[in-house]
Amino acid sequence: MMNVAYIGLGSNIGNRSENLNEAIKSLSLLEGISVVNYSSIYETDPVGYEDQDQFLNMVIQLETVMSPMQLLETCLQVEKNLGRKRLVRWGPRNIDLDILLYNHENIETEKLIIPHPRMQERAFVLIPLLEIQPDISLPEMNLPLQSTLEAIPDRKGVRIWKQKNGEDVFALFAS
Ligand SMILES: Nc1ncnc2c1ncn2[C@@H]1O[C@H](COP(=O)(O)OP(=O)(O)OP(=O)(O)O)[C@@H](O)[C@H]1O
Numbered sequence: 001m002m003n004v005a006y007i008g009l010g011s012n013i014g015n016r017s018e019n020l021n022e023a024i025k026s027l028s029l030l031e032g033i034s035v036v037n038y039s040s041i042y043e044t045d046p047v048g049y050e051d052q053d054q055f056l057n058m059v060i061q062l063e064t065v066m067s068p069m070q071l072l073e074t075c076l077q078v079e080k081n082l083g084r085k086r087l088v089r090w091g092p093r094n095i096d097l098d099i100l101l102y103n104h105e106n107i108e109t110e111k112l113i114i115p116h117p118r119m120q121e122r123a124f125v126l127i128p129l130l131e132i133q134p135d136i137s138l139p140e141m142n143l144p145l146q147s148t149l150e151a152i153p154d155r156k157g158v159r160i161w162k163q164k165n166g167e168d169v170f171a172l173f174a175s
Pocket residue numbers: 072076086088089090091096097098099100110111112113114115116117118
């Protein structure tokens with residue numbers, strides 16, 4: 001069965017756009033995953049732990065035959081392959097992959113919570129997500145995410161860094 005998932009990507013160490021590019025390339029090369037849509041890349045002020053560099057953030061949409069747990073394991077493996085080290089909670093990282101949504105499912109296990117529990121507070125997630133899916137809402141909530149975003153003060157800390165400019169996600173990274 002084909003499932004639809006949205007992944008939020010972030011990077012604030014090293015060559016940030018190359019890190020996003022490598023992560024998307026790794027995912028798209030896997031059997032069982034197709035990257036079907038993607039946002040522009042945004043440069044964003046750090047949230048949560050503020051003494052760190054600015055992030056690049058974006059959101060991609062996948063079609064996948066993987067279960068939510070398989071998708072999480074895959075994301076963790078891609079982070080690991082790209083050399084991700086976990087040092088400080090909410091601290092700097094070369095690559096971070098968060099599963100935001102999986103179909104319209106609500107999942108709550110020790111390792112995996114979907115919708116991502118902090119996505120509603122994060123303009124750096126909502127702005128790219130709404131760029132590719134403007135009328136999206138959370139499962140079992142009638143409130144469209146667009147109105148959630150309007151209530152977030154830090155949305156001013158999110159600026160377009162590279163506009164989506166073609167059909168191919170990798171066109172975004174070409175110089
Ligand atoms: N929807 C989800 N997507 C990705 N990881 C999740 C999700 N729900 C729970 N997790 C768990 O969170 C762990 C990853 O936490 P991580 O160190 O990336 O947190 P963080 O990025 O610092 O903070 P945040 O979760 O606020 O983005 C994973 O090992 C996974 O078990």
